[in-house]
Amino acid sequence: MSLNEPVGRVVKIFITGKDPRSLRTVELDNWTGIAITGQPEFFKKALEDEVLSRSCVYLLIRSRADDDLPEIYCGESDDFSQRYTNSKFPIEFDTFLIFTSKDDNLTRAHVKWLERELWSILKGNSGKALVANTNKPTGSNLPRGDVATMQTYLSNMIYVLEALGYDLFSVQERTSASPSSARPLEEAITDGHDLSLNLYSTLPRRPEDRAFLQYVNGAYTLMSGSKINARITDSLPTNVRKLRQQLIDDGELVGRGEFLELMRDIPFSKPSPASALVKGRSSTGYMDWVRETDNKPLGTILGIAASGTLSDDPAQ
Incomplete structure (x- = not known):
């Protein structure tokens, strides 16, 4: 050895x-x-x-x-x-x-x-x-x-x-x-592992506005510059709602008219809280994050059976 x-x-x-x-x-x-x-x-x-x-x-x-x-x-x-x-x-x-x-x-x-x-x-x-x-x-x-x-x-x-x-x-x-x-x-980081993914998710009814998530060997990072839905619904999880308000109060989530812009990278343990923050509602991250190169859902790439289906309508 x-x-x-x-x-x-x-x-x-x-x-x-x-x-x-x-x-x-x-x-x-x-x-x-x-x-x-x-x-x-x-x-x-x-x-x-x-x-x-x-x-x-x-x-x-x-x-x-x-x-x-x-x-x-x-x-x-x-x-x-x-x-x-x-x-x-x-x-x-x-x-x-x-x-x-x-x-x-x-x-x-x-x-x-x-x-x-x-x-x-x-x-x-x-x-x-x-x-x-x-x-x-x-x-x-x-x-x-x-x-x-x-x-x-x-x-x-x-x-x-x-x-x-x-x-x-x-x-x-x-x-x-x-x-x-x-x-x-x-x-x-890469010892024995080499899976790295660049993912994106679109805002509800605004498919041209995107947030970006980087996945490296199980570590998720919501990237600075990501666009965040300016509107939220009652289904937005409690603690993600608190995180959203904290980021706004700290000047790390800034209003840009029809959307908010994230001003720093934020690490997440799971993809779903990240996509819930982006979309302003409850979210299944394994379905709502897709790979940039081929639009394949994260859950499919990782072989995870996620509940629900990925909508073909980018406005959803």
Whole structure:
């Protein structure tokens, strides 16, 4: 085996009951951190774990429909076992993930720093999730040595989250969490994969106005300059609607008369929220995004059986 050949990492998942959906603890090779995750019905049982009496950073995740964005709340606590014994949760959720350490080296200042950094990353990936926090976390000022240690901890958090199937981060953030990140980014992206697609979708009743989506090995990016429907319908998913308004408020979605223009690239985890944003209504992205060269639907290219049919009428 070549020294430059990636060997991967070991993620250990311990299931605490007979049901594979039960409370799980997740560990990563050569890392003192630990994650505890499960569905809401296992939350009280999670609080019984001794490690949660330490400082923790956590995510509460509420999934949505396929054409909407998940909602995420980021938080921290110096003793998570006491965090929600009497207080209400900030959002309804279907999954919780709590990150702490197997030793006592993770302090309150550390988790406050992690909370702010994680919040900032997720806010920057606004096409992948809606961050539910009302206010920006205050964070903390750490010595340079502690910052370096927490950056490593954060990279391991990202690695675990992605390994568990939570596509919340950009390609660069994802690959920087890998021990093979010393390779050029282009090599890391294309290692073993080479599927790249340029896709477009038209606005309702305006077939000459198009939005453009780039697909590279499972990563979707709605491209700057894409035209977005100026009108929305009641079927537009809740969190995509919030994203749309946020982009308008931030000056990243600008009115151009009959349409809006997107002013920056936005990464998405799935194609349907991207096409819902473009069309201003509920959308099946695997059918509504088509390849530029031959107008073949994305779902057909990927071999995905999507519900519904692609209309022959470009005005639809």
